[in-house]
Amino acid sequence: MNSPLKRVAVACLAMFALLMINVNYLQAVKAEGLRGDPRNTRNFYDRYAIERGRITAGGKVLAQSVETKDPRFRFIRQYPEARLYAHVTGFFSPESESAIERSENQLLDGSSADLLLRRSIDLFTGEPTKGANVDLTINPKAQKAAYDALRQSGKRGALVALDPKTGGILAMVSLPTYDPTELSGTDKGKVFPRFDELAKQKDQPLLNRTIAQTYPPGSTFKVVTMAAYLEDDSSRGPQTNVDAPQRLPLPNTNISLPNYGGAACGSGSVTLTFALEKSCNTPFGKMGMELGYDKMKEQTEKFGMGQPVSVPMSVTASDFGPEEDKAALAMASIGQRSNRMTPLQMAMIAAGIANDGKVMKPYLVNKITDAKGDSINQAKPEELSEAVSSETAGKLREMMVSVVQNGTANLAQVPGVQVAGKTGTAETADGQPPHAWFISFAPAEDPKVALAVIVESGAANVGAEATGGHTAAPIAKAVLEAVLNK
Amino acid sequence: MSEVAESPVPMPAKRRVAQLVMLALAVLIIMGAYANVGLAMTGEVPVGMLTYGLSLGGLMLAAYLVLAKFAPWADPLILPLVTLVNGLGLVMIYRLSVSDSNLPSAKLASPSSQLLWTFIGIVLFSLTLIFLRDHRVLQRLTYTAGAVGLFLLVSPLIPFLGQEINGARIWIGIPGLGQLQPAEFAKLALVIFFAGYLVAKRDVLALAGRRLLFIDLPRARDLGPVLIIWGVSLGILVMQKDLGSSLLLFGTFIAMLYVATQRVSWVIIGILLFAGGAILAGTIFEHVHQRFVVFLNPEDPELFRAVGGSEQLMQGLFAMGSGGILGTGLGQGHPELIPLAFSDFIFSATGEEIGLTGLMALLMIYALLVERGLRASLAARDPFSKLLAGGLSFILAWQVFIIVGGVTNLIPLTGLVTPFMSQGGSALLANWILIALLVRMSDTARRPPPQAIQNEGLTQVFQR
Numbered sequence: 001m002n003s004p005l006k007r008v009a010v011a012c013l014a015m016f017a018l019l020m021i022n023v024n025y026l027q028a029v030k031a032e033g034l035r036g037d038p039r040n041t042r043n044f045y046d047r048y049a050i051e052r053g054r055i056t057a058g059g060k061v062l063a064q065s066v067e068t069k070d071p072r073f074r075f076i077r078q079y080p081e082a083r084l085y086a087h088v089t090g091f092f093s094p095e096s097e098s099a100i101e102r103s104e105n106q107l108l109d110g111s112s113a114d115l116l117l118r119r120s121i122d123l124f125t126g127e128p129t130k131g132a133n134v135d136l137t138i139n140p141k142a143q144k145a146a147y148d149a150l151r152q153s154g155k156r157g158a159l160v161a162l163d164p165k166t167g168g169i170l171a172m173v174s175l176p177t178y179d180p181t182e183l184s185g186t187d188k189g190k191v192f193p194r195f196d197e198l199a200k201q202k203d204q205p206l207l208n209r210t211i212a213q214t215y216p217p218g219s220t221f222k223v224v225t226m227a228a229y230l231e232d233d234s235s236r237g238p239q240t241n242v243d244a245p246q247r248l249p250l251p252n253t254n255i256s257l258p259n260y261g262g263a264a265c266g267s268g269s270v271t272l273t274f275a276l277e278k279s280c281n282t283p284f285g286k287m288g289m290e291l292g293y294d295k296m297k298e299q300t301e302k303f304g305m306g307q308p309v310s311v312p313m314s315v316t317a318s319d320f321g322p323e324e325d326k327a328a329l330a331m332a333s334i335g336q337r338s339n340r341m342t343p344l345q346m347a348m349i350a351a352g353i354a355n356d357g358k359v360m361k362p363y364l365v366n367k368i369t370d371a372k373g374d375s376i377n378q379a380k381p382e383e384l385s386e387a388v389s390s391e392t393a394g395k396l397r398e399m400m401v402s403v404v405q406n407g408t409a410n411l412a413q414v415p416g417v418q419v420a421g422k423t424g425t426a427e428t429a430d431g432q433p434p435h436a437w438f439i440s441f442a443p444a445e446d447p448k449v450a451l452a453v454i455v456e457s458g459a460a461n462v463g464a465e466a467t468g469g470h471t472a473a474p475i476a477k478a479v480l481e482a483v484l485n486k
Numbered sequence: 487m488s489e490v491a492e493s494p495v496p497m498p499a500k501r502r503v504a505q506l507v508m509l510a511l512a513v514l515i516i517m518g519a520y521a522n523v524g525l526a527m528t529g530e531v532p533v534g535m536l537t538y539g540l541s542l543g544g545l546m547l548a549a550y551l552v553l554a555k556f557a558p559w560a561d562p563l564i565l566p567l568v569t570l571v572n573g574l575g576l577v578m579i580y581r582l583s584v585s586d587s588n589l590p591s592a593k594l595a596s597p598s599s600q601l602l603w604t605f606i607g608i609v610l611f612s613l614t615l616i617f618l619r620d621h622r623v624l625q626r627l628t629y630t631a632g633a634v635g636l637f638l639l640v641s642p643l644i645p646f647l648g649q650e651i652n653g654a655r656i657w658i659g660i661p662g663l664g665q666l667q668p669a670e671f672a673k674l675a676l677v678i679f680f681a682g683y684l685v686a687k688r689d690v691l692a693l694a695g696r697r698l699l700f701i702d703l704p705r706a707r708d709l710g711p712v713l714i715i716w717g718v719s720l721g722i723l724v725m726q727k728d729l730g731s732s733l734l735l736f737g738t739f740i741a742m743l744y745v746a747t748q749r750v751s752w753v754i755i756g757i758l759l760f761a762g763g764a765i766l767a768g769t770i771f772e773h774v775h776q777r778f779v780v781f782l783n784p785e786d787p788e789l790f791r792a793v794g795g796s797e798q799l800m801q802g803l804f805a806m807g808s809g810g811i812l813g814t815g816l817g818q819g820h821p822e823l824i825p826l827a828f829s830d831f832i833f834s835a836t837g838e839e840i841g842l843t844g845l846m847a848l849l850m851i852y853a854l855l856v857e858r859g860l861r862a863s864l865a866a867r868d869p870f871s872k873l874l875a876g877g878l879s880f881i882l883a884w885q886v887f888i889i890v891g892g893v894t895n896l897i898p899l900t901g902l903v904t905p906f907m908s909q910g911g912s913a914l915l916a917n918w919i920l921i922a923l924l925v926r927m928s929d930t931a932r933r934p935p936p937q938a939i940q941n942e943g944l945t946q947v948f949q950r
Contacts (some may be wrong), residue, residue: 001872002864004745008876009860011741012883016853019887020846022896026806027842039790039800042808042820071586206847 026056041144044094048073048186052108053131053371054091055100057138062217063089063101063180065131070186077101077184083177084147087208089139091180093195098475099208100134100364103312107132107368107376114377117359118370130371134251137168137379139367142449145482146173147473155458158209158343161451161479164351164441166381169311171479175207175298180483211315215339215454218426219279219468220437221335223349223396226276227467229287229376230392238273238399248282250327257330260425273399277407279423287334293323296333302387303349304359309384311344316347318357336425346452350389350439353400354420357393359384363479409438414480418444423468423477433457438472444481451476502554503561508551515574519816523581526817532580538601542573544610552612558617561862564928567855568921572607572914574848575907576600576743578836581817582828591827591835596909597643603911607918614922621926625870626855628682635675636718642726648749656726663697667723667912669731670903673738674916674923677881680739681873682712684746688869692747703751712752715739716759720767727773733888736760737764738881745876746869755842798825802834802893806845813841828909830901834893849890852905856883862928875927878920 026034028417034040052075055063065075067173070265077092079085097105106112110119110131122143139161146159150173178198185191198206207213226439230236244265258281259265265280275283288296300306300320309315321338331337345361352359361384368377379384390482399421403409409421424437436458441450458471480486506555513741524532546569553560618624624631642648643654649657649665657665684691694837695705719736722728740756776794783789784796784803789798801824809819821827821835828835837845859879866872885905892899903913 001745001748001876004748005860005864006873008741008745008880009857009864012856012860013853015887016849017854018896020849021844021891022891022894023806023837023842023849025504026803026894027809028811029843031807031810034804035810037800037804037807040804040808041823042804045820087696136638247599294559366720 003236007337015070016095017122025369030100031380038095040072045072045092045109047092047109048075050109050428051075051128051130051371052092053110053133055104055134055136057085057088057143057366059137059138060140061435062136063092069259069329073186076186077181080179081183082179083471084143084173085138086177086180087142087174087210088136088172089180089338091183091240093183093191094186097269098206099313103310104134104365104368106396108134114368115370117376118372132371132376134365135369136364137163137166137170138172138364139170139483141482142171142479143173144172145478146453146475147175149478150175150453150455153471153475155455155471155477156209157453157455157458158201159451159453159475159479160344160347161449161483162347162362163353164354164447164450165360166383167351167362167384168366168379170483171451172210172364173205174390176203176205178205208313209454209456210343211313212342213434214316214318214342215437215456216337216426216428217335217339217341217346218348218424218435218437219335220346220422220424220439220452221333221339221341222276222279223353223400223422223439224282224299224303225288225291225296225333226272226399227303227353227388227392227396228260228291229272230395231299231388231428232291232295234389234391236272238395239271241271242270242275242283243286244268244270244275244280244283246282248285248330250285250317250330252325253327255327257281257334273402276399276422277403278407281313281367284334285330289326289330293329296320296329297323297407299387300339302359303345303352304384304387305345307384308364309344311362313364315344315362316342318342336427343452343454346437346439346454347450348384348439350422351447351450352385352387353393353396354441354444354450355393356390357386389448397444400441404440409440409469409473412438412440412477412480414442414477414484414486415443417480417484418486419477419480420444420447421469421473423473425468428457434468436468436471437467438476440480442484449480451479451481493847497946499772500558501562502558503567505553506550507728508562508566509546509569512570512573513539515570516542516577519574519577523577523584523814523817526815527581527584532584541601542576542604545605552615553925556615557925557932559709559872559932560925560929561858561932563858564855564921564925567851567858567920571848571851571855572604572906574836575832575904575909576604577816578821578832578839578849578907579828579909580833581839582822585820585822587822589822591824592822594909595828599911600909600914603914606911607632607914611918611922611925614919618922621874621923621930622868622870623681623775624678625685628679628686631675631682633677635672635679636676636689638672639718639722641668648803656728656731662725667910669726669728670912670916672880673731673735674723674878674920675733677738677742677877678874680742681870684742684873685870687711688746691743691752692749700842704747704749704755708756712743712755712759716763720763724767724771724777725770728778728802728901729774729887730892730902733900734881734885735901737884737888738877740882741884742873742877746873750840765799777898777900781895784895798831799893799895799899801825802831803895805834806894809841811842813837813839815839830889830908831893831911833890833904833906836907842909849886852883852886856880856886858928859924862924862931864929866927867931871927871930875931878924882917882920 052065090101092101108131110129150157158174172332246264247258249256297320305318318341361382404412404419404421408423412421419442420446426435436455439448439452453472455471518536523530528849577593579600580597583597585592632823647658649659696703719732722732731891780796789795819838821838824831856879863872863875889902889904893898905917
């Protein structure tokens with residue numbers, strides 16, 4: 001009987017071999033899919049099992065995990081500043097997360113490879129894994145000032161402020177906003193309906209307007225046209241005279257480009273400074289046509305457009321628009337055609353001029369430290385591009401200071417500080433009141449802050465270009481003062 | 487085929503010290519696992535660990551002493567291996583019971599009763615070794631065993647005695663003790679019956695009839711016993727809705743028939759018969775059909791939501807997937823999310839926490855146990871012992887294959903216990919008796935034959 005017994009023994013071994021192969025297949029090959037299956041409730045529990053790191057900025061705690069008594073959900077997420085930082089921190093919901101909570105998720109929950117050493121030490125000392133802390137570049141005073149000022153306007157809008165020398169984001173506010181705590185609870189029955197409700201609202205409180213929404217830039221774009229014009233011929237300067245007719249005939253069409261409200265611009269031939277101060281349309285339309293599409297497009301690219309930017313949330317691309325005819329180019333040169341800009345992109349333009357022509361890569365994460373406080377990562381400012389020569393930057397700065405001193409943006413003046421700026425009033429297609437724009441930096445001689453602000457449909461009442469500056473400039477002023485301690 | 491041990495063979499050693507060391511290691515591993523669960527879940531070593539550990543250790547020491555006295559030549563590996571698996575099952579059930587959840591798998595896990603059953607199991611193991619000095623007496627009880635086995639199988643159908651739990655009428659109530667699953671004991675009785683019967687009839691069964699292609703078909707009139715067992719198996723399936731036991735019994739019978747007769751044709755006939763029966767059952771019975779549908783496509787969202795659908799299976803697979811290669815660590819996963827994590831799905835629950843690495847070790851332990859049993863069978867000197875040891879080893883392997891293959895979706899899922907791990911007294915007791923029989927037979931097989939008084943000048947006897 002031994003030979004059939006040996007065969008049975010082999011058959012038994014084969015059965016165990018089959019089981020082992022199958023277990024290997026399940027736990028090694030297929031494990032990832034099974035682990036991530038949405039029906040696998042473990043993912044849900046695991047989210048709350050680890051003490052996530054804090055998100056801080058300027059000594060303020062923006063998000064933290066606090067221990068609960070519920071053993072199923074050991075830690076829940078708290079947002080002490082609630083709505084003020086909602087678009088920066090994002091939320092941490094039962095099945096997803098957003099903004100910094102999402103971009104830095106692996107560091108916050110401790111699963112990142114950068115924390116391998118820390119985790120190995122914890123393994124031996126028996127300490128539970130804790131996520132890394134993320135410190136942001138946000139200046140809490142600027143953030144608060146921007147939020148309050150924007151809210152006072154009662155409109156939807158956005159403001160983003162940068163440190164022009166580093167690219168660090170000092171303020172990032174988008175209104176309307178939401179309370180991340182409401183979306184970060186553990187009760188799916190409450191969180192999901194609330195999310196759906198917010199997602200369906202017409203004024204889109206979940207949308208981060210500073211980086212995820214593009215707008216027609218309006219007259220703020222004239223700064224770019226001016227930059228290209230000055231770069232094109234270095235002999236041109238603030239006092240160079242240009243033609244400024246009351247109406248600029250557009251080639252191959254029977255329409256002509258007027259100035260705002262059909263007004264005249266000086267005596268028909270004005271200095272570049274005057275054109276920018278008064279935000280005349282005709283000289284800029286003419287400049288754009290003279291330069292041509294390629295040079296204009298190239299200038300926008302030098303200011304950072306067309307390069308994928310993440311801060312670390314990815315930024316929607318701004319666009320100068322496709323090449324059309326001369327008439328379209330003239331309109332694009334005053335920011336009123338198919339060019340679409342995020343507020344962050346406009347802030348980068350202001351920051352580039354402020355920083356001697358060099359555009360720094362914008363970023364939001366200043367420093368990452370592990371739970372013990374040891375540094376894991378410290379942001380290093382990086383140059384994104386050289387937009388204009390330092391000479392051109394100087395000329396632009398001089399003219400933008402003049403805009404605030406003598407022009408449309410006098411409401412942005414801060415006593416004792418030279419403020420540079422440019423207003424914009426962007427008409428929207430659907431008959432809505434135009435958007436009010438303002439880009440600015442200060443102090444002009446040694447810039448500490450550059451910003452862009454947009455108030456959606458904010459230039460409602462008066463029929464003058466000044467209305468761009470009327471609504472948006474005071475908001476910018478509040479932020480400038482907050483950063484400069486005025 | 488030689489029924490007498492070939493000589494000269496190297497004499498086996500007793501290896502009693504090695505066994506004691508391995509037993510101590512097994513108990514230590516289990517105590518460590520207990521401590522691990524406690525530290526992970528409550529932050530402190532569980533209060534009961536020392537009592538559990540000491541009593542388990544004490545009991546194992548007692549079992550060891552019984553074994554050393556009554557079966558000194560027994561295979562030293564079997565008892566430590568069983569101890570380890572039994573202990574791991576205890577740890578998992580304890581771990582499930584302390585998980586903070588209202589899910590059935592946490593509520594129904596009962597470590598104290600499982601520990602009690604383990605104690606009784608080891609006592610039965612010792613008693614079997616003490617009272618059954620020579621397993622060959624069982625051969626005389628062939629037909630008695632057959633009758634007892636059949637009676638135990640049908641006993642749940644007897645009014646007042648039998649009870650229906652969770653839709654399967656496979657339990658009998660014993661006043662003061664609770665419920666028992668007589669089928670677990672029936673398996674033992676039936677393997678004894680098969681061994682005795684096949685030894686008696688194997689010559690007839692091995693006679694070839696016609697030759698078809700490459701296979702010597704047995705004579706048609708010898709098909710009788712096979713058809714009877716087939717009928718009994720299907721009867722269990724129909725009347726008790728117990729797919730697992732039916733498959734287990736039939737497979738074991740076919741394997742033993744093959745060992746007894748050496749004829750592959752029996753295996754082929756068996757497989758054909760079973761396939762026919764399964765297809766028939768699949769078309770007639772909805773629950774059998776459902777199992778097969780779930781097996782083919784467990785991830786289907788429709789099936790996942792359906793009552794009696796694939797959710798339970800998928801929960802087990804999710805657990806194993808979440809455990810991955812290294813596992814979450816004992817006490818740190820969520821095995822309580824699997825329905826029946828303490829019984830049918832204890833393998834998946836264990837897999838979540840000890841990972842692929844742990845499961846490979848666990849399967850290796852089972853495989854070693856089975857191969858040790860088969861080794862005893864190979865070494866046995868008489869055909870009855872060979873068949874009995876082979877049958878008992880095979881039923882163990884086959885049972886692990888059916889349940890583990892089922893919960894890992896290698897084969898359609900049928901409800902069976904994972905030997906020594908699943909919560910439940912009957913299976914644990916029956917399996918401890920099964921191990922006692924294997925130990926007894928390995929002792930007999932390895933015991934050196936009595937030495938004839940020899941003229942030392944003629945033969946050099948090798949002895950350690």
